[in-house]
Amino acid sequence: MSHRTIIPIGPYHPLQEEPELFRLYVEGEKVVDIDIVLGYMHRGIEKLSEAKHFDQVAFLVERICGICSNSHPFAYVNAMEDLAKIEVPERALFIRTIIAELERLHSHLLWLGLAGHFIGYNTVWMWSWKYREPVLDILETITGNRQHYAMMRVGGVRRDIGKEDIPQIKKMVNDLIPVLDMFKGAVMDDPVIQARTRNVGVLTQEEAINYCVVGPTARASGIAIDVRKDDPYGAYDKIKWEVIVQREGDIFAKLVVRVLEMYESIKIINQCLDNLPSGPIDANIKDIPAGEGIGRIEAPRGECFHYVRSDGTNSPMRHKIRAPSYMNVASNKVAAVGGTISDAAITLAAVDPCYCCTERTAVIEKKTDKKILNGWDLIELSRKKTEELKKRK
Amino acid sequence: MQLVGSVRHADVLLVTGVPNRKTAVRLKRLYEQAAKPCLVVAIGQCALGGCIFTKSYNFVKPVDEIIPVAAYVPGCPPKPEAMIMGVVKLLNSLKGTK
Amino acid sequence: MNNPIIQVKEEFAGKIMNFEEHSTRRIYIEIAPQDIADVARFLFTELAFRFATASAIDTPKGIEILYHFSHDNSGKMLTIRTLIKDKKDPHIESITPIIKAAEWIEREMWEMLGIQFDHHPNLKKLLLAEDWPEGEFPLRHED
Numbered sequence: 001m002s003h004r005t006i007i008p009i010g011p012y013h014p015l016q017e018e019p020e021l022f023r024l025y026v027e028g029e030k031v032v033d034i035d036i037v038l039g040y041m042h043r044g045i046e047k048l049s050e051a052k053h054f055d056q057v058a059f060l061v062e063r064i065c066g067i068c069s070n071s072h073p074f075a076y077v078n079a080m081e082d083l084a085k086i087e088v089p090e091r092a093l094f095i096r097t098i099i100a101e102l103e104r105l106h107s108h109l110l111w112l113g114l115a116g117h118f119i120g121y122n123t124v125w126m127w128s129w130k131y132r133e134p135v136l137d138i139l140e141t142i143t144g145n146r147q148h149y150a151m152m153r154v155g156g157v158r159r160d161i162g163k164e165d166i167p168q169i170k171k172m173v174n175d176l177i178p179v180l181d182m183f184k185g186a187v188m189d190d191p192v193i194q195a196r197t198r199n200v201g202v203l204t205q206e207e208a209i210n211y212c213v214v215g216p217t218a219r220a221s222g223i224a225i226d227v228r229k230d231d232p233y234g235a236y237d238k239i240k241w242e243v244i245v246q247r248e249g250d251i252f253a254k255l256v257v258r259v260l261e262m263y264e265s266i267k268i269i270n271q272c273l274d275n276l277p278s279g280p281i282d283a284n285i286k287d288i289p290a291g292e293g294i295g296r297i298e299a300p301r302g303e304c305f306h307y308v309r310s311d312g313t314n315s316p317m318r319h320k321i322r323a324p325s326y327m328n329v330a331s332n333k334v335a336a337v338g339g340t341i342s343d344a345a346i347t348l349a350a351v352d353p354c355y356c357c358t359e360r361t362a363v364i365e366k367k368t369d370k371k372i373l374n375g376w377d378l379i380e381l382s383r384k385k386t387e388e389l390k391k392r393k
Numbered sequence: 394m395q396l397v398g399s400v401r402h403a404d405v406l407l408v409t410g411v412p413n414r415k416t417a418v419r420l421k422r423l424y425e426q427a428a429k430p431c432l433v434v435a436i437g438q439c440a441l442g443g444c445i446f447t448k449s450y451n452f453v454k455p456v457d458e459i460i461p462v463a464a465y466v467p468g469c470p471p472k473p474e475a476m477i478m479g480v481v482k483l484l485n486s487l488k489g490t491k
Numbered sequence: 492m493n494n495p496i497i498q499v500k501e502e503f504a505g506k507i508m509n510f511e512e513h514s515t516r517r518i519y520i521e522i523a524p525q526d527i528a529d530v531a532r533f534l535f536t537e538l539a540f541r542f543a544t545a546s547a548i549d550t551p552k553g554i555e556i557l558y559h560f561s562h563d564n565s566g567k568m569l570t571i572r573t574l575i576k577d578k579k580d581p582h583i584e585s586i587t588p589i590i591k592a593a594e595w596i597e598r599e600m601w602e603m604l605g606i607q608f609d610h611h612p613n614l615k616k617l618l619l620a621e622d623w624p625e626g627e628f629p630l631r632h633e634d
Contacts, residue, residue: 039415039618044449047629051448060445066470082517147470212542212592225541231516231566294517294559294568296543307546307557320546320557322596327544330595376399414620450629451619 022348025366029340032366034333049319054154054288062148067110070103071299073152075306078233078295080154083308084288090277092156097234098272099151101265106135107300108258111352118345119196120383124187131179134172141165156282166273173266180262192389197252201347203335204249211331214324215302216257217351221249227298239271251350301325301352325353342385345378400427408456411439411446417453424460432463432483436476441465495538495562502533521572524583530571531586534560542590547600549631554581554606585611603630
């Protein structure tokens with residue numbers, strides 16, 4: 001079997017000059033203000049949804065994001081099932097949970113690699129992306145695709161998990177445990193990584209509450225919220241697992257939350273596979289009444305929220321979509337300000353937005369209003385700081 | 394394949410995603426800044442122009458109506474093998490081999 | 492565990508125009524637009540609800556805004572519904588001075604539907620391009 005090295009050639013954006021996503025205003029070494037400019041990926045999906053049939057909407061929202069392409073359809077079908085008070089068959093709930101946790105695994109491994117890349121630990125980058133491949137392979141085996149699984153449907157799932165696939169899935173997730181143990185030792189215990197991430201990019205609990213952040217960003221600041229426990233869906237209230245919380249709110253805390261969550265994901269997947277109920281995978285819904293529904297799920301980045309209103313026709317009258325990063329990225333206004341330029345890249349990346357966000361950064365000297373650095377420069381500065389710290393240890 | 398920090402050092406520009414009102418102008422500007430020859434590879438259904446976002450109020454034009462595209466890799470998303478094959482086919486066609 | 496909802500009902504007894512419990516974890520309360528700041532303040536600062544997001548909808552009766560609040564301890568989603576009847580020049584008090592997290596979504600509702608959020612600290616475009624035509628609101632339904 002040839003071992004493929006996957007080159008990260010997407011989702012890169014062909015933008016490097018202005019206008020930037022993050023404009024960091026600096027005085028000397030310090031970041032004094034930050035302006036966040038959005039809209040580069042705005043495709044008008046909420047409006048497009050109004051022109052699609054309910055069963056087509058799942059395919060549309062899948063393509064909001066390539067990393068958590070399962071989260072949006074999951075939240076959407078939950079909203080529809082809330083609207084129409086649909087009871088989803090048990091087997092489908094378990095299958096949904098397995099797919100969602102596999103997605104959490106590959107998403108956190110992706111982030112781990114990027115974080116390593118930003119602070120100059122390219123081995124961490126290569127390792128985590130290498131160990132991410134088997135997760136994507138399993139998703140491809142079950143669903144037919146590495147991203148955009150087309151698994152969610154209103155009332156159930158589209159494909160079953162075959163009995164013959166279960167040993168393979170279990171082996172793959174259990175093989176990840178020693179890998180995570182290795183990461184824990186190599187990454188979390190490394191003194192230079194600790195020096196780069198402890199007390200850096202701190203989001204206090206108070207600010208985390210003010211910005212209503214979600215997901216690992218919230219849990220790293222001591223806020224014990226997780227939609228899987230608070231407003232259970234899928235099979236999460238039928239199995240045993242823990243919500244991971246840290247207190248310090250710094251980048252190290254965010255790293256610890258994500259690594260420890262991966263162990264919980266493996267626990268969840270194993271229990272779901274061991275207890276997979278038999279029965280149908282779809283409730284065969286034919287009609288959607290008029291009404292409104294809210295669906296939310298715990299995506300890898302936090303609460304993914306969908307609201308759908310139906311007027312009794314075949315299409316949504318209104319579809320509101322709120323991804324977790326919408327809340328989390330805004331908190332960079334306080335997390336990155338007060339820090340240094342060399343910490344900016346990793347601080348912005350710590351809330352786990354998609355890669356293209358941190359790519360398109362510009363640093364502006366506040367007094368002169370002149371742009372002095374871009375996103376690549378920030379990553380370089382970040383790596384230089386790590387080198388300096390390594391020399392001192 | 395090596396990723397470079399500035400488009401001025403790039404031989405190949407990989408374009409993914411659909412150009413919207415904010416990005417279309419920048420895409421054109423970016424291409425103009427690239428040292429020629431710079432080959433553009435459109436990756437994924439969105440970059441190819443035939444995707445689910447074409448009816449959006451924010452959609453502008455397909456990539457190949459903004460800048461010249463040398464190779465197209467279809468898929469949503471294209472498998473990694475497809476992307477690599479697309480680039481390899483492009484390089485071979487330049488060398489004159491199949 | 493109905494406590495937070497009961498507390499809201501008691502606090503705004505005379506002001507709740509409609510109360511609907513769609514399910515144990517999905518509750519909808521309708522109020523008049525002028526009461527939004529008081530309700531938001533009570534939910535966020537007194538009862539520690541988390542502001543999840545807001546949805547604005549263009550309906551024949553007016554512009555409807557839904558403010559979605561989550562009570563994470565009980566898992567309940569409380570949606571505050573309000574209707575702005577004036578579609579030509581819809582105004583409502585901004586809740587951003589009370590909840591920082593509302594800044595972006597109010598900007599988005601403004602650019603998508605043309606709702607003026609009074610006393611918003613930074614009401615400018617969030618997603619649309621700088622050269623987007625003035626007065627064109629993508630989420631308004633053409634009559």
